[in-house]
Amino acid sequence: xxxxxxxxxxFNAQINQELYSSNLYLQMAFxxxxxxxxxxxxxxxxxxxxEKQHAMxxxxxxxxxxxxxxxxxxxxxxxxxxxxxxxxxxxxxHEQLISSLIDQLAEVADEQKDxxxxxxxxxxxxxxxxxxxxxxxxxxxFRHRDGNTVANIDDILGTRP
Numbered sequence: 258x259x260x261x262x263x264x265x266x267x268f269n270a271q272i273n274q275e276l277y278s279s280n281l282y283l284q285m286a287f288x289x290x291x292x293x294x295x296x297x298x299x300x301x302x303x304x305x306x307x308e309k310q311h312a313m314x315x316x317x318x319x320x321x322x323x324x325x326x327x328x329x330x331x332x333x334x335x336x337x338x339x340x341x342x343x344x345x346x347x348x349x350x351h352e353q354l355i356s357s358l359i360d361q362l363a364e365v366a367d368e369q370k371d372x373x374x375x376x377x378x379x380x381x382x383x384x385x386x387x388x389x390x391x392x393x394x395x396x397x398x399f400r401h402r403d404g405n406t407v408a409n410i411d412d413i414l415g416t417r418p
Contacts, residue, residue: 259323296415302407
């Protein structure tokens with residue numbers, strides 16, 4: 258069954274959002290490197306790669322269903338933050354936005370009665386629960402440790418596989 262235009266358009270919008278996310282997290286990684294936080298930089302670089310992989314996965318889904326992927330110009334991402342904690346607060350806010358967009362994508366699949374798309378979206382609904390939990394855990398590290406141990410958090414994040 259080929260993907261219909263409404264579903265294709267919804268996936269294309271999400272693919273572009275995933276690519277924006279990849280750029281955002283890559284810029285955060287660059288900022289961390291500039292500031293001397295190698296662990297934070299490593300974590301964000303891996304996060305950027307993961308978001309790009311989500312875009313590729315969604316693009317392949319559309320293409321495998323006979324659709325067309327259309328990339329659009331991406332908005333510029335922020336380039337400066339005041340602290341590592343602020344970066345992760347911005348990350349949480351962004352992940353919550355992505356969660357709402359994934360929910361909207363799943364709703365389109367339901368409205369279109371596109372079972373394949375609904376099943377596909379399900380893994381990303383679950384993925385967003387994990388994404389938010391991961392960032393929440395990092396923010397809890399900041400909350401539970403004083404400013405003198407931010408370097409310890411940097412070391413912890415540097416061990417992400």
